Amino acid sequence: MSAILETRDVVVRFGVLNAVSHASIEVVEGRVTGLIGPNGAGKTTCFNVITGLQEPTSGKVFFEGKDITNKNPYKRARMGIARTFQKLEVFGSLSARENILVAAEQRKTWDRSGFDPNKVCDEMLAKVGLTDVSEFMVGTLPTGTARLVELARALASNPRVLLLDEPSSGLNEEETEEMASLLRKFVDDGLAVLLVEHDMSFVMGTCEYIHVLDFGTIIATGTPAEVQANAQVQAAYLGTETVEEAS
Amino acid sequence: MRLKVSPRLISALVVALIVLFLITKNWGGASVNAKTISSFLVVGIALGGIYAITAGGLVVTYATTGIFNFAHAAIGCFLAFCYWQLTVKQGLPTLVAIAITLLVIAPAIGFLLDKVIMRRLRDAALVVQLMVTVGLMLTFMGITLTIWSPKTGRTLPQFFESSKGVQLGDVTATWHRIITVVIALLVALGLRFLLYRTRLGISMRAVVDSRSLAGLTGAKPSIISGASWALGCMTAGLAGILIAPETGLVVDNLTLIIVVASAAAAIAQLKSIPMAFIGGLIIGLAKSFSSVYLEWGTDWAYADEAIPAAILFIALLFLPMARLETGKIRITKRTERLTKPWEAALGAGVMIALVGAWANGWIPWISGTTFGERSAVWLGRGAGFMVIGLIMISLIPLIGWAGQVSFANFAIAGIGAVLFSHFGGQNGDAIGIVFVMLVCAPLGLMIALPALRLKGLYLALATMAFAEVADKVIIRHPNMLDPSATGVLFKPVNIFGITISSDPSDRRAFLMFLVVTFALLFFMLEMLRRTRWARRWIAMSDSPAASATIGVNLTTTKMMVFMLSGAMAGFAGCMFGLQRGALSVDSFPLFAGLPLVLLLAVQGVRYPVAAFMGVIGLASFPALYEVLGKPSWLSAIELIGPGIAAIAMAYRPEGAVFYSGRDLAGLLPWRKDARLEKELMVAKEREQNIGKDEINDMGLTRPFTPDKVAQLDRVLDITDLVDEKKMVPTGGAS
Numbered sequence A: 001m002s003a004i005l006e007t008r009d010v011v012v013r014f015g016v017l018n019a020v021s022h023a024s025i026e027v028v029e030g031r032v033t034g035l036i037g038p039n040g041a042g043k044t045t046c047f048n049v050i051t052g053l054q055e056p057t058s059g060k061v062f063f064e065g066k067d068i069t070n071k072n073p074y075k076r077a078r079m080g081i082a083r084t085f086q087k088l089e090v091f092g093s094l095s096a097r098e099n100i101l102v103a104a105e106q107r108k109t110w111d112r113s114g115f116d117p118n119k120v121c122d123e124m125l126a127k128v129g130l131t132d133v134s135e136f137m138v139g140t141l142p143t144g145t146a147r148l149v150e151l152a153r154a155l156a157s158n159p160r161v162l163l164l165d166e167p168s169s170g171l172n173e174e175e176t177e178e179m180a181s182l183l184r185k186f187v188d189d190g191l192a193v194l195l196v197e198h199d200m201s202f203v204m205g206t207c208e209y210i211h212v213l214d215f216g217t218i219i220a221t222g223t224p225a226e227v228q229a230n231a232q233v234q235a236a237y238l239g240t241e242t243v244e245e246a247s
Numbered sequence B: 001m002r003l004k005v006s007p008r009l010i011s012a013l014v015v016a017l018i019v020l021f022l023i024t025k026n027w028g029g030a031s032v033n034a035k036t037i038s039s040f041l042v043v044g045i046a047l048g049g050i051y052a053i054t055a056g057g058l059v060v061t062y063a064t065t066g067i068f069n070f071a072h073a074a075i076g077c078f079l080a081f082c083y084w085q086l087t088v089k090q091g092l093p094t095l096v097a098i099a100i101t102l103l104v105i106a107p108a109i110g111f112l113l114d115k116v117i118m119r120r121l122r123d124a125a126l127v128v129q130l131m132v133t134v135g136l137m138l139t140f141m142g143i144t145l146t147i148w149s150p151k152t153g154r155t156l157p158q159f160f161e162s163s164k165g166v167q168l169g170d171v172t173a174t175w176h177r178i179i180t181v182v183i184a185l186l187v188a189l190g191l192r193f194l195l196y197r198t199r200l201g202i203s204m205r206a207v208v209d210s211r212s213l214a215g216l217t218g219a220k221p222s223i224i225s226g227a228s229w230a231l232g233c234m235t236a237g238l239a240g241i242l243i244a245p246e247t248g249l250v251v252d253n254l255t256l257i258i259v260v261a262s263a264a265a266a267i268a269q270l271k272s273i274p275m276a277f278i279g280g281l282i283i284g285l286a287k288s289f290s291s292v293y294l295e296w297g298t299d300w301a302y303a304d305e306a307i308p309a310a311i312l313f314i315a316l317l318f319l320p321m322a323r324l325e326t327g328k329i330r331i332t333k334r335t336e337r338l339t340k341p342w343e344a345a346l347g348a349g350v351m352i353a354l355v356g357a358w359a360n361g362w363i364p365w366i367s368g369t370t371f372g373e374r375s376a377v378w379l380g381r382g383a384g385f386m387v388i389g390l391i392m393i394s395l396i397p398l399i400g401w402a403g404q405v406s407f408a409n410f411a412i413a414g415i416g417a418v419l420f421s422h423f424g425g426q427n428g429d430a431i432g433i434v435f436v437m438l439v440c441a442p443l444g445l446m447i448a449l450p451a452l453r454l455k456g457l458y459l460a461l462a463t464m465a466f467a468e469v470a471d472k473v474i475i476r477h478p479n480m481l482d483p484s485a486t487g488v489l490f491k492p493v494n495i496f497g498i499t500i501s502s503d504p505s506d507r508r509a510f511l512m513f514l515v516v517t518f519a520l521l522f523f524m525l526e527m528l529r530r531t532r533w534a535r536r537w538i539a540m541s542d543s544p545a546a547s548a549t550i551g552v553n554l555t556t557t558k559m560m561v562f563m564l565s566g567a568m569a570g571f572a573g574c575m576f577g578l579q580r581g582a583l584s585v586d587s588f589p590l591f592a593g594l595p596l597v598l599l600l601a602v603q604g605v606r607y608p609v610a611a612f613m614g615v616i617g618l619a620s621f622p623a624l625y626e627v628l629g630k631p632s633w634l635s636a637i638e639l640i641g642p643g644i645a646a647i648a649m650a651y652r653p654e655g656a657v658f659y660s661g662r663d664l665a666g667l668l669p670w671r672k673d674a675r676l677e678k679e680l681m682v683a684k685e686r687e688q689n690i691g692k693d694e695i696n697d698m699g700l701t702r703p704f705t706p707d708k709v710a711q712l713d714r715v716l717d718i719t720d721l722v723d724e725k726k727m728v729p730t731g732g733a734s
């Protein structure tokens, strides 16, 4: 299996801080790839590099074998990269339906398959279970629901790769489970998913392959079992656990 | 290897060539010798020093509070007048007067502004932040003009005016100039020291990034932001006092220094104080160079005054592209829903009916006044208000939906009016209107072009600079508007059998024509709001980063809305010309365009109906004067109107239309949702405005006194009310 999306030796420096150093990540079609790591490890920064919101200091990003490092964010979206955000980036003054519709209509600019944006929108609403609240301004929806709107919006552009940044934060247990089963469904449809997540049972249950970031460096890659057994990973996580307990 | 030429280098070369061309073309013939050079330097450095002080203060306020203060120079102007009052009028010694002005009045203004207004704006939308300070600027201008009537001339003496100054080569540097330069240096060093070496300064810088971070440094956030504003006002006042002897105590001139300060702030990328000083110096030197060496000729008589604006535009070209930031969106709670087509049609009908009924005398109300009798004067005024309404409505898609704060539309309308006088207007040819719209659409785009890739604030600066250039340079060029041709520039135009012109006999028909076109535009905008274009603009405004990641090309999306707005402003301009009949060179000053944007923003810049409410608001003052017989309290209200508007916006950021709409809906027994949402929104606002400040101010340090706990409880209680679970929408969407 060859990777559909790949970062090679990506480095991002903010002043003196190496947010990401020489991170190489591979995302393969038809499976969920995990990207985990303690707070501030550089996961979101990696997402920003992949989607073009953050220019890397060095390193390259490849999509379907093409170098997209210098492409505009919107061009990457048109190639088939979609994402959600850790801190909500919904269109708060549009309704849930309109949020998704914007993405579906935008897809018209590059997808000539003659689909009906309104229909796509209905499908997506049904898929994530938002049909009931579709007419509400997203600004008035609770965070968990708004997160689903973001997910549906990302899906509406019919991406090849979907990047999810902590999709379970703001969701309760039940909703998290639903999210996990949704993810499985997308992947079975051939989507490639890169998942950043703090909920370990969620990660271990959904990901087939995991990259572990710590202080911007990939310290381990492998299947969930391999990663869990890795001593370095345990150390990294133990370190944060103690911090969390203290706070 | 391919030769890679950086686009910046190319733009630098192009700019340099243009500047060289302008210099050679307008060379005044003064020989370049030690004398001219030293006078160029002495004047330039002194002027630059003053600009540097005011720009430095502006940048400090922005960097520490996140709010760009358009009122900065207006406050400086007010303080300069205060100083004049104290020295010249009351005869106080200079130093005492300076101390009172800069150490008492200026900080008082700063703390008051912070306490009453600015603190609430921290999380407000850009348009609200900007419009509040524009409102303040107009208020300070108004107050100054009222207290110190412009009819009497005033001069502020220079420092040590009687003594000779210092001989530098062939020129004398007056003590005033030398003091200016010394003070500028001291202020620069002082600000630098304050912000980087003192606890207060470091907290000031921290506060803009993170309120909680500032809490850690141990200072109260409210004191920190108050100090920032006080500091800003002090620098503004200092600059005002120093420059007034050179430019004269003239409100407009002193307030326009904001354009200079903005240009320097743009050079400083809004954050670097040393660069703000260098920027100020560059502008001072450029102006002095122009006055010593260049001769602009009668056609470009005012080109000199456009130098700061031009420098601003050049600075924008070289600023690095803005990152698409994430995690900064503000989720506000709104009960907003799409207007249905029949509702929009009904609204348009009501507008036509209302104006039509008044114009045709179907309202038998308040007769006995010229307003009630609808004299020709009043019909003309009514048409004038509708024209302003047309300009305001052109801002709805641009500012309200796409979030692009532009102050240029009044200037575009001005250029449109002038163009129409050349093409079509003189012959009463309606095709000219179409032509003007076709020119104004790309014009709107061109103004925005340098700022498209930058933060929204730069666009506001660029459009303001353009408005100034349009007024001073473009419209005053004899080929555009010949000052000697004072006659009627526009012949009556016949459209669909209606003759429209400024002629008294045509005024009623013109007014009806205007209200019908206005209502049509209103309806079109409401329909446009339901299309993918408006959706995309709003999405772009709500979250540029998310828009880009779903494939929206932000540049072209912005371009579209600028063209639409430009065309609408061009149309409004043609109507402006027709309504006035004649134009004078000073018909379109920057200060006349700003109140329109403010008025619209107060009404609610996202809602097309707000433009109509703005028209009614405009008409209400003169109408009340007529009906009530010119009471003096009314003129007082009119004077501080912008100030009231500014404060209203700080507390009611969505605009009057929104709140009154929601409250009206809440009165209907079946609109429980509107009542519930109002409750939630009010609670949410309280939490945002008070909660954080109170917690921060308490510092959450031991010991926890009962007072503190009670206060904390109250804060948390409010937070409880906006608990997410209660936010789940109940009932059907309506």
Ligand SMILES: Nc1ncnc2c1ncn2[C@@H]1O[C@H](COP(=O)(O)OP(=O)(O)OP(=O)(O)O)[C@@H](O)[C@H]1O
Pocket (backbone or CB within 6 Å): A014, A017, A019, A037, A038, A039, A040, A041, A042, A043, A044, A045, A046, A086
């Ligand atoms: N724009 C920026 N400027 C400066 N530093 C930044 C910027 N964005 C992120 N950082 C820093 O880079 C580091 C990595 O941040 P990032 O958000 O990628 O971490 P993360 O793994 O997503 O963490 P979390 O689990 O908390 O979301 C952090 O130390 C952060 O403070």
Ligand SMILES: [Mg+2]
Pocket (backbone or CB within 6 Å): A043, A044, A045, A086
């Ligand atoms: Mg993150």
